[in-house]
Structures are given as C-alpha cells and as structure tokens.
Amino acid sequence: MAQAPVPPPVPAPSRPLNARPTSEDAALIVRSMEAVAPFADKVVSYFYATLFLHNPHLRELFPAAMDHQRDRLFRALLIAAKHVDDQEFLTQYLSNLGRGHRKYGTRSEHYPAVGEALIAALSRYGDGVWDDETEAAWVRAYTTISQTMIDAAAADERVAPAWWEAEVVSLERRTRDIVVLTVRPDQPYPFQAGQYTTLETPWWPRVWRNYSFATAPRPDGLLTFHVKAIPAGWVSTALVHRSQPGDVLRLGPPAGSMVVDHSSAHGLLCLAGGTGIAPIEAIVEDVAAYGIRRRVEVYYGARCREDLYDLETMVRLERQHPWLSLHSVVDTPGEGQGTEPLTDLVRQHGPWQAFDAYLSGPPGLIRSGVDALTGIGIPSHRIRHDFVGDPVEADE
C-alpha cells in the first residue's frame, strides 16, 4: 500500500504582522531597498500606477501634474521604513508627516491602499531578495508607519484646522525675483521662530512648498515670508510674479526643528544663504524677546550684492542689539562651483566650540556647513537645520 504523502513541515510561526518592527526587520528592509535602488524610477512609476489603477478616487489628492511631485510620498515612506527601529526619529518624522497630510485631504482609510501599492512595487522589482520574511518585515513597518501618521493626524484634528486660509496683505519687491510677502491668517496661527510652513497658491492647487517664517510670532498675528522665483518653481514664480494684496493662499501646519534651544547657555552661530536668512531673522528676534543676552553671530552669504536683499534689516538688528554681530559675504565672480565663501569665512573665525549652530539656505550650503562645523568642534547634536533630505515638502 502506498504511503500517505508526508505533509510539509509547518513553518515556525513568524512574528505577527502587527508586531513592532525589529532591527532584523530594518535589515531586511534596507536589503530590499538596495535591491530596488537601480530601478528607482520604475519602482515609483509602478507604485503610483498601482495606487491609481486600484483606487482612482485617490488621484484627486495629488497635483494635476505629477512630474515634480511624484516621488515625494514614496521617498518619505522609504525614509521612514529605513528608520523603522529608531523609535524617536520615527515618531517625530511620521507625526509631522501625518499632521502635514491633513491638508491634502488624507484620511485613515486611504492608508491600506498606499501600503499595498508600496509592497506591490517593491516586490515587483525586488527580484532575488524578496521573500516571505521580507514582505512580513515591510508589512510590520508599514503598519507602524501608517498608525503613527493616523494617530498624529487624529490628535492634531482635535486642536488645529487641516489648513489655514491667509490673505496677502503686502508684497515688497526686493529684487526682480525676490519678494517679502506678508499674509493675515483667518484664525490664529501658532508657530515658533525658526520654523516653516507649507504654502499653496490658488494657481497651482495641491502643490505645496515650504517657506520659513521671517519673523518671530507677532502681536498682530501677521506672517511674513521671503520668496525667490526660481526657474520651473511653480509656487515661487506665481507668488513673485502674480500674487497681489487680496489673494488668498493656504497654509499647512507649522513644522521644523530649527528652533532656539533656550535651555542652552551657548552662543548662537547662524549660517544663512540667500533667502535662508528668513528664519535666521526670526531666531534673532526670538533671542531678543527671550531676554537672556547670548552672543549671536550671523554669517549671511549670497551670490551677489543684490541678492543680499535683506542686509538692511540685519544691519538694523545689529545696531539694536550689542550681542549680535553680522558678517556678510558674496560669492567671487567667476568662482562658482567648488567655492564656499560663507563656510570658509566661518572657519577663519571662531573658536566655535561654545556655540550652537543654526543653518539655513540651499542644501549644498547646509551639507558643507555641517561638515565644516563638525570639523571645527561643534558636536552634531548642537547643529540645527531643516530642509535637506525632506522629500515630502522639499522646496523648489
């Protein structure tokens, strides 16, 4: 008599899919991300194609033209997944992301569809490394990611609107391409000096861009931004060349961690490139309002004299406050690539070991600034900046 076939061994129960991700999960996630990295464009296309094919109603949450925007959500998810065993980073990053997604009309029931499309795209291109354990690691990671975002959005809903409407009250043209824009929000807008918001114009629905508050919170509740029109920058070009007093913009919630650490007794070393001077001015006002006289050294760089468009404000602040020193520098003509006049100047001065650093400007300046400052003895936990590597709301 033929023997009954032996059933295959039952696999050891893997950890539940809704368990907290572990560092083994993080390792599997990083390995699969490395495997799909060479096909990044295809993975992103497949992700959105799958998402919209199965959930056409979600298309309207995204801008009409996806070219500029398309990999932001996807890359944000990858950043979160990569840090899935770093609870502190994850909670801060995802809470911010969850709150920020309220203005897009994102609801908790949208999250599973995004997770399915993400895993479909990764498994499609993760040939060779994708297996059941990897998939389980991604499911655990995405469950944590989405729940953190949903919880943050729900908590925020109890205390703040999804967005604020804000009427343009003045536009001051500083150069052909730079305006200082002041708006009046329709209800109180709480924020801290050094933070930024996201801003949507009536001309480009669902396209949001970051702008820092250029002053500390004011008694009149008005908010001021510095905007530079850049080629192919839809929002910035519309604000600089089209907007007028009376236009109504939308603002997302405040975000960003470049706020003054008032518990520190160190001086403040501030590096600002171009319109990156905006949050540094807010920080100077904040230090002045706080009342404790700490040294503040501001290094303000731009491509040319004209681009130091807010030098007068900074000079006025320097005259008012004996604890503030301003150093301005412009790029040397003909020495574009590879020169770092601002960071070079900072290196020549100092010593800086007794300073906390605040950096604001183009990503290249922040990267070279962080390198220079850690190189001259400021520990990285005392260096604050935003924007670099934030794919969801990155500036134009």
Ligand SMILES: NC(=O)C1=CN([C@@H]2O[C@H](COP(=O)(O)OP(=O)(O)OC[C@H]3O[C@@H](n4cnc5c(N)ncnc54)[C@H](O)[C@@H]3O)[C@@H](O)[C@H]2O)C=CC1
């Ligand atoms: N508008 C706002 O509220 C804020 C804007 N930003 C960012 O600041 C930037 C401002 O753009 P622009 O005014 O066009 O600045 P920009 O591109 O003209 O650069 C300003 C200066 O930064 C320095 N710099 C630039 N790249 C550098 C590098 N790789 N290494 C060392 N130094 C470098 C140079 O001194 C340069 O002159 C944008 O990237 C914007 O996203 C940052 C914070 C707030």
